[in-house]
Amino acid sequence: MKKLKKVLFVLLGLLLLTIIGVAIFLNSLKPDYGGKKTLPGISGEVTTYFDPYGIPHIYAKNEKDALKALGYVHAQDRLWQMELLRRVAKGRLAEVFGEDMVKTDKFFLSLGIDDHTKKTVSELDKDSEAIVLTQAYLDGINEFVKNGPTPIEFYLTGLEKEPFTIDDVYNAVGYMAFSFAMAHKTDPLLTSMRNKLGDDIIKDLAITSDTSTVWIKNYKGVKTDTLGTQITASVTAALENLPIPMLEGSNSWVLAPDKTKNGKVLFANDPHIGFAQPSVWYEAHISTPTYEKYGYHMAGIPFPLLGHDRNLAYGMTMFENDDIDFYYEETNPTDSTQYKTVEGWKNYEVVNKTIKVKDGKDVAFTYRKTHHGPILNNIADQITGDRPVAMSWIYTKPKNKVMHALHGISHAKNMEEFKSALPNIHAPGLNIMYGDAEGNVAWWASAQLYQMPDSLSTKFILDGASGKDEPLRYLDFSENPMAENPPWNYVYSANNQPDSISGMLYPGYYLPENRAKRIVQLLDAKNDWDKEAMSEMILDVTSPVNKEVINELIKLFDVTHLSGKQLVLLDSLKNWNGEYTLNSTSPVIYHRTLYQMVKNTMEDEMGPEMFKQFLSTHLFKRQIAWGAQMKEGEWWDNINTPNVVETREDIVMISFAQTWESLVKDFGDDPSQWTWDKVHTLEHQHPFGQVEWLRKYFNVGPFPIVGTREVINNLAFPYDETGFYKVNSGPSTRRIIDFSDIENSISILPTGQSGNPLSKHYKDQAEMYVNGEFRKMMMNKQEIEETAESVLIFY
Incomplete structure (x- = not known):
């Protein structure tokens, strides 16, 4: 014993x-937020104060030292995120996650981002300030890679840390540029739909610009071809497993002094990005004798994409311009190595790539390129057929000056300097929002735009052989949409249709007017805005468009076929103001009925796969209000019931009945229990959170959350048969900058500042975010010193 x-x-x-x-x-x-550390190469001591939310406030004698310190602290909180982001364009995700990522690696390698980066880097002026500062930032990252603790994800994957190079910075920008584009999902699908269904039925889709919707106004003042479905499915499959988020949309509005209570500019911005853990932005405040900026950084990019100082503020939304075109190519029938051009037959360029696969053999693959771009047919297994389709993307065409643009806008001292940097952004297409302490407000659409032949729709796959479907000219930046100090005293963007450009409506994948209509409605209603009112507006969850849609549909109900409970619920829907709160039932009825109605209207013609791809496009979002107003048309009839011709009224009643049945099944027969909090939830997912036993350690949430698709507080979700709405994208930050009280401007992150699961700042803002709370973006040095949680000194 x-x-x-x-x-x-x-x-x-x-x-x-x-x-x-x-x-x-x-x-x-x-992460080590306190003490002293050596940082080779700095010219003097750099003091970094970490505030109560882990945000670094870096004070240095010069900007190069500050950027080196930024690189170090950014890496210690976000090295894993940096690692994943730099691997996308290089096709190196399978090296981490195994064979499931091979198709994704193939797709991104074929885009040519990494090849374009290599060419760009080879031509860089290494002595330019933008590149010198970029290298300082990389030096800071690499110091942490060399001597800092290894994040836990590296141990779990067995991955070795590697130094970062300037190629990685440009590849991160390239990924951002692609994730802004929507044509890769839409153009091939529309071509396939037209070929399968015909022009008569396609005309009832919301493809072209709608003259009745809210447009962003310009002001230049003083102050059965299935190949398309296969391509869309292939691209969707390649992107759906990405361990980092895609960029989705955004809101921003900037109010001139005449619209504000304190007579100073008010600035709001909430970029909409796919939710993930860690969240996208890393906040940092840098201060030197010659430079200060409170900025929001993407992993591995030295200059903030969003930022402000005491003189000016800037942010961005997605422009949604069409910057990707697809072309049918014609292979020489007697020589398969050649394709047709207006100059004659040319040889396909053959590109060979090798992908390393974790716990597997290397995968070698080959694809062809034309002067338009890569041929997609051999890149993903889903694409079959002999008709080659090439993808032409503006990002890989002109010389890449995006990094110089980011340096320029982050270092501008006034509106003219700021504007002068914007022509260097050729892609992605961005709405750049601006406001300053002098009272200027502005919006510029920044992208390299081009004019196509008048009768040509770039929403469909074009003819690559004839030469008739090529760009006629590139537009000068001065021709882009913009508004500078407009007489209505504000600028805004909600990814909606901009006004005409050089006498034409520029093609794009603009989102429906829902958010824009609400923004304009609220801004026009008052002229005494302050920070508190702006913080309420940025959290607004009311959809006037959804209210209009439900009112239109209610007219079609045959009340003689409804039960007493259904009549009560219908009356509740009539009185719904379009607001999405946690305890409301009308949103649940609306969305389930809407999904069933769209499915019952369109899936029979499209087929299940095409319908699934359609739901993933912006076109679907535009179709909702458009389709509800469509009184007649071939879409309403169910082709699977040949002896019956369904009408809009029939589809609405069938859909409502299906909704009622599904809700009784899920929640019981008491409609008061069918509340929004039971179906609309947010969980921030880490790549490792897909493993159930790791989920609670790496994921954040889930939380019931207010809001919905296409309201100002845009907490979006995909539709499917379940009727449960798992939020997958939304405000990646909410920022409000008040030039009447610049040191008390406010913001929030969706989870926390750190991407390290062991840090106390991994999720310390998550509940604040869900509850619609804010925190201060501190810029007052005395306050920063007095409230600092810790101090890290580099020497």
């Missing part, structure tokens, strides 16, 4: 030592 006790004590001691050892090991992997 004594021996058994000794053995048990020994085992208990070993277990205790193991637990202590694991705890010590895990503690060693946390």
Whole structure:
């Protein structure tokens, strides 16, 4: 018995030592927010104050030292995120996650981002300030890579840390540019739909510009071809497993002094990006004797994409311009190595790539290119058929000056300097929003736009052989949409249709007017805006368009076929103001009925796969209000019931009945229990959170959350048969900058500043975000020193 006790004590001691050892090991992997560290190459001491939310406030004698310190602290909180982001364009995700990522790697390699980066970097002026500062930032990252603790994700994957290079910075920008584009999902699908269904039925889709919707106004003042479906499915499949988020949309509005209570500019911006953990933005405040900026950084990019100082503020939304075109190519029938051009037959360029696969053999693949771009047919297994389709993307065409643009806008001291940097952004297409302490407000659409032949619709796959479907000219930046100090005293963007450009409506994948209509409605209603009113507006969850849609549909209900409970619910719907609160039932009825109505209207013609792809496009969002107003047309008839011709009224009643049945099944027969909080939830997913036992350690949430698709507080979700709406994108930050009180401007992140699961700042803002709360973006040095949670000194 004594021996058994000794053995048990020994085992208990070993277990205790193991637990202590694991705890010590895990503690060693946390970011180090305090103390002193050497940082080779800096010219003087750099002091970094970490505020209560882990945001660094970096004070240095010069900007190069500050950028080096930024690189270090950014890496210690976000190295894993940086690692994933730089791997996308290089086709190196399968090296981490295995064979499931091979198709994704193939797709991104074929885009040519990495090849374009190599060409760009080879031509860089290494002595330009933008590149010198970029290298300083990289030096800081690499110091952490070399001497800092290894994040836990590297241990779990067995991945070795590698130094970062300037190629990685440009590849991160290239990924951002592609994730803004929508043509890769839409053009091939529309071509396939037209070929399968015909022009008569396609005309009832919301493809072209709608003259009745809210447009962003310009002001230049003083102050059965299935190939298309296969391409769309292939691209969707390649993107759906990405371990980093896609960029989706955004809101921004900037109010001139005449619209504000304090007579100073008010600035709001909430970029809509796919939710993930960690969240996209890393906040940092830099201050030197010659430069200061409170900025929002993407992983591995030195200059903030969103930022402000005491003189000016800037942000962005997606322009949604069409910057990708697809072309049918014609292969020489007697020589498969050639394709047809107006100059004659040319040789396909053959590109060979190799993908390393974790726990598997290397995968070699080959694809062809034309002067338009890569041929997609051989890149993904889903694409079959002999008719080659090439993808032409503006990002890989002109010389890449995007990094110089980001340096320029982050260092501008006034509106003219700021504007002068924007022509360097050729892609992605961005709405750049601006306001300053002098009272200027502006919006510029920045992108390299081009004019196509008048009768040509770039929403369909074009003819690559004839030469008739090529760009006629590139537009000068001065021809882009913009508004500078307009007489209505504000500028805004909600990814909606801009006004005419050089006498034409520029093709794009603009989102429906829902958010724009609400923004204009609220801004026009008052001229005494302040920070508090702006913070309420940025959280607005009312959809006037959804209210209009439901009112249109209610007219079609045959009340003689409704039960007493259904009549009560219908009356509730009539009185719904379009607001999405947690305890409301009308949103649940609306969305389930809407999904069933769209499915019952369109899936029979499209087929299940095409319908699934359609739901993933902006075109679907535009179709909702448009389709509800469509009184007649071939879409309403169900082709699977040949002896019956369904009408709009029939489809509405069938859809409502299906909704009622599904809700009774899910929640019981008491409609008061069918509340929004039960179906609309947000969970921030880490790549490792897909493993169930790791989920609670890496994911954040889930939380019931207000809002919906296409309201100002745009908490969006995909539609499917379940009728449960798992939010997958929304405001990646909410920022409100008040030039009457610049040091008390406010913001919030969706989860936290750190991407390290062991950091206390991994999710310390998550509940604040869900609750619609804000925190201060501190710029007052005395306040920063007095409230600092810790101080890290580099020497």
